[in-house]
Amino acid sequence: MTVLKEGNLELTLPPGVRGRRFDDHNHGLSHCMKAVDFIVEEADRVLFIEFKDPDHPHAEPKARNAFLKELLLGGKDDDFVRKYRDSFLYRWAENVAEKPIFYYVLIAASQLDEAQLLARTDALKRKLPVDGPESGAWKRQIVAGCAVFNLDTWNKHLPQYPVKRVNV
């Protein structure tokens, strides 16, 4: 069983599902391209996963509040979009971007409620974007779906991919 780690958050993959850290030294283009934290391969789809951990026990309250304020104002949306699109391009160049890709962002902040998560999910859908132009010029989607979670909603909606906090 594969376990992927980001700080003190641990993501456990189901048996038989391959996944890897994507934004590590193997990436090789971190000077010019951003990257999502993890890429997980299922039989018929791929998950791009990004973790943010404002509730990290060692996080400075001031920095944590500043992050959440910026997040709620939409200031982090572009960063999430860039990470997705750069990772998508990277995979395209690898010639492996065939399966539909789903993008899941986990913001480990217990104070985020569903209304706020819904607002960020909608914003991410608009900005990635999930849908192509109205002209119908796009024949395929660049992202099949996306969602923003907190730790509770992640574990509720993705029980096959449990995330837990472990001691640093």
Next chain:
Amino acid sequence: MVITRISLENFTAFKELKFQPSPGINVLVGANSTGKTHLMKVAYAACDISKTKANFAEKLIRVFLPSGRALGRLVKRQKGSIRGAVEVYRNSLKLRISFSNHATVPDSATVTGAKDWMAHPVESVYIPAKEMLSNAPGFRSLYAQREVHFEEIYADILDRAYRPTLRGPVDPERKKLLTYLQKLIEGKVVIKEEEFFLRNKQGNLEFTLLADGMRKLGLLWLLIQNGTLLNGSILFWDEPEANLNPKLFGPLIEILLQLQRMGVQIFLATHDYVILKEVDLRMKSEDKVLFHSLYRDKNTGEIKYLSTSEYLRIHPNAIAETFADLYNREIKRSFGEVAK
């Protein structure tokens, strides 16, 4: 003197409720038919008679408008003979009324504590969900002369809006609030022959030509300017969000928080997430804010309430639950058809 307790027994939708408000802001949330408006109306009726010296039973009838103006219809509906009772406290002052479900006239009610209650009058104002200022001309005289089927809160709010400007210098806190509101509504409110206008550089604009939200902020401006909302006043506001652009919710909550800091006790009934969240985001640790969640008990079906000073602890939170439901459905959709 603020309201310190409201006890209801077999009154309208309530079997038994002992409600303890904050001396600052009280935000009432709950699904429809959980009694938010009734709770505010009964407290308002009690406050209003402290000044007008009216009979409490008559005021309740005029504020709730039961069919046939029969007082007994305000008793919680059930078989047989039963009495309903209301108690409103302001510290040691207690106003109590009780009446039977067979009562048809106000005189059959038993009222106690009215003398002391009226010896300590309190200014109060009830802003209903429906905007009234644009319908003002002629309404008051019609209401005074005829038995029109309007709850008295509509006539009362106009009485307060028509009050002349408070005499004497305006203290800095009030002046700051008035200036802030003038910026939002881009003018001042003037009254000419019972008609309300917004006065700005372009001249006088009739209230009927203004957006509903602007009329509401104009009303707030009038109530602060004429001294209805001062230290020691009590404000009841039913659905402040109605017809107001959500962008104005933040400034509105800022004004209410400031009024609370000046000593106004406030009751808000809301169905709106943004109103609730604006209170949460803008309140400071020294602010006296309580969120009250009214709900029907799953086993008995009776109305109960839970209070908390922290937004995240509001439970049950009908407004947040609605968003949770939307979010859950959005997540399901975002998983697409190939979701596992």
